[in-house]
Amino acid sequence: MKSYRTNVMLCGGTGCVSNGAFKIKDALERELKKHNLENEVGVIMTGCNGFCAQGPVAVVKPDEIFYQLLKEEDAAHIVEEHFLKGRPVKELLYTPPAEKSPVPKMSDIGFFSKQRLIALRNRGMIDPEQIDEYIGRDGYKALAKVLTSMKSEEVIQEVSDSGLRGRGGAGFPTGRKWESRRKDPRTPKYIVCNADEGDPGAFMDRSIVEADPHSVIEGMIIGAYVVGASKGYVYIRMEYPLAVKRMRLAIEQAREYGLLGEDIFGTGFDFDIDIFQGAGAFVCGETTALVSSIEGRIPEPRQRPPRTTLWGKPVVINNVETWANVPAIINRGAKWFSSIGTETSKGTKVFSLAGDINNAGLVEVPMGITLREIVFDIGGGIPKGMEFKAVQTGGPSGGVIPASQLDLPVDYEQLNAAGSMMGSGGMIIMSRKSCMVDVARYFLEFLNDESCGKCTPCREGSGEMLRILERICQGEGRPEDLDTLEELGEAIREASLCGLGQSLPNPVLSSLEHFRDEYEAHINDKKCPAGVCKALITFTIDKEKCKGCRLCAKNCPQEAISGEAKEPHTIDQDKCIKCGVCLDACKFDAVLVA
Amino acid sequence: MGKIRPEDLEKIRERMARTINMREGDARARVTVHMGTCGIAAGARKIMSTLMDLVEERGIDDVVVTTSGCAGLCSREPMLTVELKGEAPVKYVDMDEDKTKSIFSEHIISGKVVKEYALAIGSERVG
CATH class of the missing domain: 3.40.50.11540 (NADH-ubiquinone oxidoreductase 51kDa subunit)
Known part of the structure; x- marks a missing residue:
């Protein structure tokens, strides 16, 4: 069997494939042929490399050079510079958010170096089709x-x-x-x-x-x-x-x-x-x-x-x-x-990191690692240095864990004790941009939709909880709603037939425990502190901060923003649909949400 | 290959050893062909293919063959750096096919530096 001096381990996981990994493979092979390198350098499609946020990614072996955000057009450059002349292409290397210069070697990148692979021992090392x-x-x-x-x-x-x-x-x-x-x-x-x-x-x-x-x-x-x-x-x-x-x-x-x-x-x-x-x-x-x-x-x-x-x-x-x-x-x-893990939970666990996190992707870590290490050391923290608010573990029927419990060691018992669960390993990270009531509403909507309907507590209970949460997000919550949610949650947990129903109230009960003030702000003050629930927020422009650059006006899909260039702008509240496009477009933090 | 027996696994592992070792980068020796424009113009490609053939012919599974840019001594290209695990790298200059073959068997395989083709032992200090 032919073996290559250099193996390009190109990620062929679903994430990278949907971003064009197969096209990149063809382009690389075309360029290698052009330089008569096709017998020296092989392109191997592997499974998911894990660093999905930076995909499509490739690791060049044996040098361990990690390339990210690859495009078809990069192929010619990589082949000539790296595979022919032996000079890694700097522009395609990864630079961690807090650093200035790129880190060429995969083993030096924090996202990879803190992981311990057992279940994923062959990821990125083999062609799964051979x-x-x-x-x-x-x-x-x-x-x-x-x-x-x-x-x-x-x-x-x-x-x-x-x-x-x-x-x-x-x-x-x-x-x-x-x-x-x-x-x-x-x-x-x-x-x-x-x-x-x-x-x-x-x-x-x-x-x-x-x-x-x-x-x-x-x-x-x-x-x-x-x-x-x-x-x-x-x-x-x-x-x-x-x-x-x-x-x-x-x-x-x-x-x-x-x-x-x-x-x-x-x-x-x-x-x-x-x-x-x-x-x-x-x-x-x-x-x-x-x-x-x-x-x-x-x-x-x-x-x-x-x-x-x-x-x-x-x-x-x-x-x-x-x-x-x-x-x-x-x-x-x-x-x-x-020998790996904690007293009651041995070995490693694979987690998928999603939500407000820099290094969204797939990680395998030893049991007992803290949430802080997962979110910050491996996950690279929250984009734009925003504040961490909570992490939802255990999928939609898991629970939220607040910032005060970031040092919690991850194992089955500890997560249960914190009101969440291990679940199959989904982790959704939330920053101050997430409204906890809206998040609970979203999960309940999913679970209500997926409830099979066989037993009444799950079928009717999830619907009732969802209606209450929708009402709160609309600014029509009643003071007694929180007690009702808790009572319903306990009843559904006790009386449901299967795991789906028994864990269904978790996102509501855990967010009520840790973020009750947000629920109360929605109900009593008719305010959404995170600025998410549309019925409770208005967008305005701070006249002091606005430079009149017109960027928000150009981006507004409703043409609700008016104002001359270099003059402060205003938002027409009748036209505004509260989509938040202006907020993202403004470079001067002049758009206010209240 | 049809149905296999437990002992056949070892045969497949041996067959795959080079491919797998090359990826793990855990090799006994590392040979670098300097492939700057000067090196390529002086015939570095031929040196590379000679090395690749030697590795293939002899079924070597613990030698990494790689490339790097110009080593800075353009007049003595093609150049080759051989680094055995735990030893200082040795730079060879004015390479041709025959010299490559003798360096391969004497230095890379048997561990003896071929002094007559060697320029220096060690690398420049970086930083």
């Missing part, structure tokens, strides 16, 4: 070890000792789950990988599948051997076309090598995997609804206990990230894995 590259980095070694030299009990012991807990959010100990299914006498047994990631702003599972599908497959085969399962499903939403494509390809390649199918590795063990594409309903991420969907029925949750089954037979359902951790634990041992 099984040999996965094997080249010790892929399927754990499976070979398990099938040829370990008993089921030993594997379970190892996984239990490692302290691995479900990465889908609930944090159930993986070893214990496997043991209960192993002991179940009913057959056949099933393995399911839950890749139905539905949280707004979350893309951990998608990125793992796109970057390293074989790590998930290997984990599933090991799980299947342990419990004695013969059939597996990857339940993945159809909104993830690239992840579906790479998973399908990986399954085919694994079959060709005999790693799936009959007589795996010649050991007599049979197991195969199929992909099941979900239609993108949030509730399908809930275990019992997910199995209903696979069974071909309406995806409604079921009462538990009894334990979840698939066609009445035992099934192990774990999340993408959980499965991806398993081969690493077998290869490096429970002791190693459990």
Whole structure:
């Protein structure tokens, strides 16, 4: 096999692909050919590199040079300067927000250096569409070890000792789950990988599948051997076309090598995997609804206990990230894995950073790291140095954590104690620009929409909470509304059938706990302190600060701003739709929101 | 390749070792061909392809071959810098195909500096 002196690891995750990564690949290859470098320099499409905010990105190996914000037109320059003449292109290097000069090496960039990769151990290092590259980095070694030299009990012991807990959010100990299914006498047994990631702003599972599908497959085969399962499903939403494509390809390649199918590795063990594409309903991420969907029925949750089954037979359902951790634990041992993390939460966790944050992207960090380290050291803080207000963890049904708790170590128990949860790992960062009432309203709107409607507390309760929140945002809140929200929240939490309903009041209850003053300002003073809720704000121009540059007037879609050049402008309140365009356009902070 | 056995994994790993090691940058030796305009004009491309062929032919998986700009001594191009892990870099000047081959086997593979082609040992001080 041909090997290159230089490998351009070009990010082929969904984010970079939608910004033209494939076009950049073609352009680079065209230019390499022009300089007769096509046999010396290879362009490899990897999975998500993680630094999505700066995409499309590429890392040049072995020099570790990190290029960002690439465009098709940059290809000629990079090839001639860097790949031919060996001089990295300065203009395309990354400069951290607080610094002046660019940082060429990936390992010197704070975003990367603070991360610890286990589930994402192969991200950016391999072409996920080549099984040999996965094997080249010790892929399927754990499976070979398990099938040829370990008993089921030993594997379970190892996984239990490692302290691995479900990465889908609930944090159930993986070893214990496997043991209960192993002991179940009913057959056949099933393995399911839950890749139905539905949280707004979350893309951990998608990125793992796109970057390293074989790590998930290997984990599933090991799980299947342990419990004695013969059939597996990857339940993945159809909104993830690239992840579906790479998973399908990986399954085919694994079959060709005999790693799936009959007589795996010649050991007599049979197991195969199929992909099941979900239609993108949030509730399908809930275990019992997910199995209903696979069974071909309406995806409604079921009462538990009894334990979840698939066609009445035992099934192990774990999340993408959980499965991806398993081969690493077998290869490096429970002791190693459990040495990372906190007392109750071992290993690492993948988070997606979104919202008001400089380095939006995908990060994997050791459990126990503080929120401050994630938001500031890795995430690079809030754009324009704005003040941090809160972070929503655990997806839409998680909760907000305020600035006063930034030093909270991230693990399952600590997040629960703070009124939020680990969830699958979405983190939405908010600055003073976010209105906490509006944020709660947004999440409730999503959850009300996604509520399957089977049980009354969730169906009706979410609707009622949403109506109250809408009323408050409109400036029509009543003093008793806050008590009603709390009472409703408690009732929904207690009485709902599944996890969706039980966690649904979290965004409201946690923001009420930490930001009650904002709710009260909406209700009592008819004011939105963050300047977000349109019914409660007006835009005016500060005559002292306005230089009459006309920028706001030119940008206003309603032509509501008038005034001569170099004279202070005014906003016609009848025409103003409160879109905030003038606020963003003004360079002199002359637009006031009150 | 059809169905594989556990022992086949090792064969695939060996086959992939060079590709993977090159990306990890964790190599025993690092060879830099100076590719400024002067170097290219003096024939540095030929030196590069000779090195690439040698690496390929002998199945070497722990040597990084890379490029850099002009080293500042344009009259002695093409130039080559060989750096073995833990040792000072050695600069070779006036390179041609045959010299490259002997440096490859003597210095890069066997670890002995080829003094007659070497200009200096070490690098300039930076900063």
